[in-house]
Amino acid sequence: MDWLGNHLWAAWMVLAVALGVAEMVSLDLILIMIAVGAVVGALAALASFPLILQVLLAAGSSAAMLALVRPNLVKKLHQGPDLVTGMNKLVGQQGVVTEELSTHHPGRVKLAGEIWSACPYDESLTIAPGATVEVFAIRGATAYVHPIGELMP
Template structure:
C-alpha cells in the first residue's frame, strides 16, 4: 500500500489524466457536456500536479474550481450553440414522423402507443377519431411528452402487419 501511495504522490498527474480521459470517454454516452466539463477540471488538476506535485490540496481546489466554472459558464453557452444549430432535433422531436402501433385505445383524451421500441402516452390528432388497440399509427407532433398520433390507414383496413 505504501508503494502505491508513493507512486501516486510522484505521478499524481497520471491519475488526473486517467480521470480526465475516462470522463471524456463517458461523455460520449451522455452527450450532455457535463462529464466533459468535469474532465476539464481533472485536466486542470493534472496540470497543477505537474507544476506543484506535492500540493494535493491545491490540485483538488484547482480541479473543482475549473470544473464548476466550466459547468456554470461554458456549458450553457455550448448547449445553446448546439441546440440552435441548423437541423438540430432533440431525441423527442426525432419521433415526429415515426410509425408505431397503438398498445391501448387512443382517443382525444389519451391512450398508449409503442414507437421506436418504447411505450408512450398518446393522444389522437383528430378529436373525432378513436384509434383501436393494435392499429398502426404515425406520430404527428408532441405535447410535452405525449405523442399526438393519427392512424396510418382507416380503421377498417388493419391489414396483416
C-alpha cells in the same frame, strides 16, 4: 503508493480520459466539463502543488466550465436554421405576373418555375402582366403578392 504520490498527474489524466469517454455515452456536456477540471488538476500536479490545491483548482475550473461554458455551448448546439419546406419556402420569393391580378379576378404568377394562382396582397391593387412581384403569403393554393418597388399605391 509511492509511485502514485510522484505521478499524481497521471491519475488526474486517467480521470480526465475516463470522463471524456463517459461523455461520449451521455452527451450531456457535463462530464467533459469535469474532465477539463481533471486536466487542470493534472497541470497543478505537474507544477508540484499540494494535493488540496490540486483538488480545489480542479473543482473550481469544473464549476466555472459548467457555469460559464456549458450553457452557451448547449444553446449553440440546440439552435439551428429552421427548415422551411413546402409552400412556405415560396414566401419572400419573387415571381412574374402572367395574368392580370386583382382582388375580384385572381390571376396567375410564375414562381420558382411553376404557375400559381395569385391575388394582390393589397386588395386595392391591380397588377398588370409582366410585373415582378414578391410573395407575401400563401393561403391554400393562392399566392398573395405585392409588386416590387411599390410600398404604397
